[in-house]
Amino acid sequence: MGTPAPRPDVRLDDGPMQSVTCTACAAQVLARKSSWDQTSVQWTEQALAACNERRQTLPPQERPNRNAFLGCSALKESIREAAVRGSLEIQDQDPLKTNPEGHQ
Amino acid sequence: MTEDTAVRRIEVDAAPTRFARGWHCLGLERDLSDGKPHQINAFGQKLVVFAGEDGAVNVLDAYCRHMGGDLSQGTVKGNEIACPFHDWRWGGDGRCKQIPYARRVPLRARTAAWPTMIQDGMVFVWNDPEGNPPPADVTIPRIPQVDSDRWTDWLWYETVIEGANCREIVDNVVDMAHFFYIHYSFPTYFKNVFEGTSAYQYMNGTGREDIRAARGGSSPVVLGTTSVAAYHGPSFMIDEVTYHYEDMDVDTILINCHYPIDSNSFVLQYGIIVEKKEGVSDDEAEQLAATTGKFIKYGFEQDVAIWKSKTKIDNPLLCEEDGPVYQLRRWYEQFYVDAAEVTPEMTDRFEFEIDTTRPNEAWRTEVEANLAARAATS
CATH class of the missing domain: 3.90.380.10 (Naphthalene 1,2-dioxygenase Alpha Subunit; Chain A, domain 1)
Structure with missing residues (x-):
């Protein structure tokens, strides 16, 4: 075909995606946080199939873009916990501005 | 040189040699189905879009397979587009339906017809460089509004x-x-x-x-x-x-x-x-x-x-x-x-x-x- 392979994100040179396991369904994803409020999540077909929230069927919306899966709250929490524990590295060295235990 | 002093080079890969596979909107049905042929230059080709008496919106290669006339300069007659050069009549399925001055239409009188879809007032055409029809699960969401x-x-x-x-x-x-x-x-x-x-x-x-x-x-x-x-x-x-x-x-x-x-x-x-x-x-x-x-x-x-x-x-x-x-x-x-x-x-x-x-x-x-x-x- 001669189509060049997609290139990896240059930012991964400074810090790669790391594995995170969801505490709710054990789905494994790759995640990266450049700061407390930035998150990248790479799912796989397997992880998506394991996700409980993904399987929940919501009433269909009549708006064209509102039927998409927004994301998993349990996974979001798992990624945050991994960051607080230190098992998921945060690129930015700034300390967490709020008390993680008190943050909802 | 260290990474801090090396000049970063901009890299430019070869431009794509084909056009994207997928549904492409060509415009509004109300504009394209007025009974006139419309020339659309797309995917490196010249296309003709027309709607006949049956209301179906069709997309064909614009060049007549007879002597190369430009169908987008022709006339819609019935459900067919008539070539301005010799009046050959082409249907939305890409087949030549009639040659008014000929006893019969020759074999192989078939031109390229593109899959179309009308949805929410818009005309879509399916482009696939491999020539396959649109898979049923590749859709555009409805806009009921x-x-x-x-x-x-x-x-x-x-x-x-x-x-x-x-x-x-x-x-x-x-x-x-x-x-x-x-x-x-x-x-x-x-x-x-x-x-x-x-x-x-x-x-x-x-x-x-x-x-x-x-x-x-x-x-x-x-x-x-x-x-x-x-x-x-x-x-x-x-x-x-x-x-x-x-x-x-x-x-x-x-x-x-x-x-x-x-x-x-x-x-x-x-x-x-x-x-x-x-x-x-x-x-x-x-x-x-x-x-x-x-x-x-x-x-x-x-x-x-x-x-x-x-x-x-x-x-x-x-x-x-x-x-x-x-x-x-x-x-x-x-x-x-x-x-x-x-x-x-x-x-x-x-x-x-x-x-x-x-x-x-x-x-x-x-x-x-x-x-x-x-x-x-x-």
């Missing part, structure tokens, strides 16, 4: 962009910062999700006081916007934007779509419908649609100015406050390879939420500086 009396009719715009490949416009879906610098908006929340053939952008923004002041400030104050935009396939974006005013919210649905003319030009189209809220008259809703259209047109002109002078760059240098440019391009690549070559990494779900803290600090400072500069000169 189009048929509702509570929404305005399509306001539709078309513009030809010369000197740029259509992939430039697709990059916008992840480019948060350009919305501040090019489009005078102020994103406060920004998240992308790519999955399958769709690429979503969730963006909330606040009003720009400096821009409003510069415009004279007579229009109603937009406090902010909530937007959910998504590409469904390579070229068709639906953007649901809610404008938050002081006294109410106004919902709009925007279309931002394109089709390639060739590798260095494309046709950009955009459409708008606006909800007629209680307390908003039909005239006011139409007016709002027109104003929004003007603003979007201005925004695209700003984009075009950048595209025309920029270089293609396949190794963009990104900061952590930029969006997922590489992952978007990886997603977009699926439309340029054979269907069998699409890999999971192109279609697997990927989420990217930007931390807007630092951008918002910088932009607030800039807005205040603009306001102060304006106050000092007035």
